[in-house]
Amino acid sequence: MKKIISLFLLLFIYSTSFSQELLATVQVNSQQLGGSNQSAYKALEKSLRDFINNTSWTGRKLQNFEKIKSNFAIVISEKDGNRYKGSIVIQAVRPVYNTNYESPLINLQDTRFSFEYIENENLIFNERQFSGKNLIDVVSFYVYLILGYDADSFQTMGGTQWFQKAQQIAQNGESQNNYDGWKQINEPRNRSQLIREIMSPNMAQLRSTFYTYHRAGLDNMFNQDQTSSKKIIFDALMQLKMYENSFQQNYFFDLFTTNKADEIFNIFNSGNNGGIIIGDLKQLMMMFSPKNTDSKWSKWK
Structure with missing residues (x-):
């Protein structure tokens, strides 16, 4: 175990009750676009960070040390007006009891990420319907995925209620034709496939x-x-x-x-x-x- 511990830094201490909110960092990288306006990307970075960290995803109010340490990294490769295209990396870790080691919960790259965004617009999430712009839909999907993974690691099938939230977002997205990553056909390793497999009795x-x-x-x-x-x-x-x-x-x-x-x-x-x-x-x-x-x-x- 000493070898494992040496690989990681102490990020937060263990809580006796499993955490249900996020403490997220967000990075937006636009280097592939060259000399484009950086203020818009800094605004997007801040808006997403505030959206993820300040939204009450579970209805619980927790101290920072109880929250799930996570990271959302967006690389923008194309821009057309207010429409952007690129990829997003989602990472989250879980503390291990009485050690300074953190175990990786999830680390994935989603390369089918496109969205619309106007600088400084309010980001409002409604789980019952698709936003029309795809940004908060994708981010919220992965927030609930992280919550589900975390809860599953502390209680048998403990993440089901959060996976169900992610599944609802995916179902909302499947009806959209303007954004990739939600369709169950012709898009291998997509969001809908992932949550469908997680919720399948075969994967119990x-x-x-x-x-x-x-x-x-x-x-x-x-x-x-x-x-x-x-x-x-x-x-x-x-x-x-x-x-x-x-x-x-x-x-x-x-x-x-x-x-x-x-x-x-x-x-x-x-x-x-x-x-x-x-x-x-x-x-x-x-x-x-x-x-x-x-x-x-x-x-x-």
Whole structure:
């Protein structure tokens, strides 16, 4: 666990109740547009930061240390009047009990991101209908996705109510023809696909593993004897073998293995793994994440 801890800085301390609001940073990068007006992008950056951090997404009022640390990074590649096109990266982390380590919850890049924005306009979210401009719809979708991931890591299926909010936003977006990323067909790895897979009963085991991995596994890694926690994480991961014939095209599953690859490798990259049959986990991870075979899984002893 010491190797894992050394990879991250202390961002916030653990709260005994899982957090349900965000403490977000926002960056808007317009370098690809050359000498365009930077004030509009700084205004967009501030407006989004205020929108994410000041909106009451869950109805709970929390201290900053209780909130979910997250980051939204937008790269704008095209501009046509008030219409913009580019990509957005969404990242969020979760504290691990009694340590200064933070575990990655989600880290994804959405390259189908276009929106309309007028400098200094008010950003108002209505979950019951599409905004017409796509900016707050996409951002709100990912806010609820982060809330769902976080809650799932503290309680079995705890994120369902927030995933349902994200699903409603996706359904609102599917009726729009002016913006990509919402259609369930001809757009692989889109927002609608992701939330549909998260909510699918077929993915209940992955969500259950997500909870066990974090709450029963990582949150107990502070113990001097880590073998029992490693065994819990090992058993939880081995439960995913049920997806060996269906994981290839699953966006939700791919995000899990991609976001957790470094962490999983570091947890078991020591000689103190108790009675775990590391060869079984090695074969599993080589199947699920073959691109990491040489850099990670083959190095396990």
